Amino acid sequence: MSGHRINRISEDIKRELSAIFRTLKDPRVSDMITVLRVDVTNDLSYATIHVSTIEGEEKTAESVKGLKSAQGYIRRELGSALKLRHVPELRFVADNSIAYSAEINKILKGLHIEDNSENKSDVNGEESVEE
Numbered sequence: 001m002s003g004h005r006i007n008r009i010s011e012d013i014k015r016e017l018s019a020i021f022r023t024l025k026d027p028r029v030s031d032m033i034t035v036l037r038v039d040v041t042n043d044l045s046y047a048t049i050h051v052s053t054i055e056g057e058e059k060t061a062e063s064v065k066g067l068k069s070a071q072g073y074i075r076r077e078l079g080s081a082l083k084l085r086h087v088p089e090l091r092f093v094a095d096n097s098i099a100y101s102a103e104i105n106k107i108l109k110g111l112h113i114e115d116n117s118e119n120k121s122d123v124n125g126e127e128s129v130e131e
Contacts, residue, residue, distance in 0.1 A: 057096045
C-alpha cells in the first residue's frame with residue numbers, strides 16, 4: 001500500500017479520535033488527553049495510538065485503561081466517521097512527552113529567571129558589569 005495513503009489514514013484517524021475522545025463519558029479518561037501520534041500497519045489491521053495528558057504519567061496510564069475499556073465504542077465510531085472497509089484494531093499507548101516537555105519548560109524558565117537576577121540593571125537602564 002502506498003505510503004501516502006497510510007499517512008493520510010493515520011492523520012484522519014488522529015483527527016477523528018480527538019473528536020471521539022470528547023464524547024466519552026468514562027471518568028478515567030482525562031478531558032486534557034491528546035493524541036500525539038498514530039502508527040498504522042501497512043495492511044491496516046492495527047493502529048497504535050500514542051496518547052498523553054498534561055496532568056502526568058499516572059493520569060495518562062489511567063486514561064489509557066479507560067480508552068481500552070471503550071475500545072469497541074471508539075472503533076465503531078471511527079469506522080462510521082471514516083467509512084473504511086476495515087477499521088484497524090486500536091492499541092493505546094501512554095506517552096509522557098507532554099509532561100516531560102512541561103517539566104523541561106519549567107526548568108528553562110527557572111534558568112531564565114536566574115539569568116535575569118544576575119544581570120541586574122542600574123538606574124540608567126544599563127547592565128551592570130561585574131569586574
